Amino acid sequence: MQNATSVPQFHFIQLSEDPDQQTVLFGLFLFMYILALFGNLLIILTVSSDSHLHTPMYFFLSNLSMVDIGFISTTVPRLIVDIQTHCPVISYVGCLTQMSLFIIFACMDSMLLAVMAYDRFVAICHPLYYQIIMNPSHCGVLLLGSFILSLVELLLLYVAVLKFFNCENFFEISNFFCDPSELLKLACFDTFTKSILKYCVGALFGLLPVSGIIFSYFKIVSSIMGSSSSSGKHKTISTCGSHLSIVCLFYGTGLGVYFSSSLSHSPRSNAVASLMYTVVTPMLNPFIYSLRNKDIKTALRKILSRVF
Secondary structure: OOOOOOOOEEEEOOOOOOHHHHHHHHHHHHHHHHHHHHHHHHHHHHHHHOHHHOOHHHHHHHHHHHHHHHHHHHHHHHHHHHHHHOOOEEEHHHHHHHHHHHHHHHHHHHHHHHHHHHHHHHHHHOHHHHHHHOOHHHHHHHHHHHHHHHHHHHHHHHHHHHHHHHOOOEEEEOOOOOOHHHHHHHOOOOHHHHHHHHHHHHHHHHHHHHHHHHHHHHHHHHHHHOOOOHHHHHHHHHHHHHHHHHHHHHHHHHHHHHHHHHHOOOHHHHHHHHHHHHHHHHHHHHHHHHHHOHHHHHHHHHHHHHHO
């Protein structure tokens, strides 16, 4: 008898088992991935090339676009390969790597939305002190703090998923990627410990940034209601409209996935619902900002005039 250590593997659920739909899904996700890369890279190029956009608001927007590129690149390329090879299996190390990148980028996305809400709050409620408060060093600290909180959330989940070695050697995940919530269900912990970890992760990922966003917009709405200028109200609403659209899209799709997983017992339905915030949201974010923001559209026209 020889002692052998077996490494666990993870099997993803397939979005469709119909062979005729595999080609359609392959082309669809490849198109969505390219579109997301193009849109977010265009936002980064536009902000970096136009000096008028070198402000805290667009600094955070360009970083949000970089995070969205990483966010969608964590799941979609692997999904495209799985559709093409018909082998949705990933190793233990590969699953940990994908989960780690997913957590970092998803949490960074959430934190940056809260930071952008704070930026709008300072700009609207304290315009005279805006340049002092949102100085470059303060913006760097906010960005670094978002990254550190993402790492803290990652470490919390690592406490759970590293216990897989004490369990079985083959796991089936009810999603098309290494979803942290699915991995937490499979972890070798008792129900109470899983609940504690779930609440801690939920507080960092959802409660903290959402509370910041609600507080910021509560102050903004109070400032708008106290203003007598209709033009000022319209300018404030147009300034915050793009950010609010992205916030509603990101958290709305996230809540949709949560409720669909609670109400539906179909793993494939949960996987399809997860596509909304892992693929559709980072794909639409740059287009929401470019279509609703006058400064971005003006800068884009300048870039296109130089090229053509």
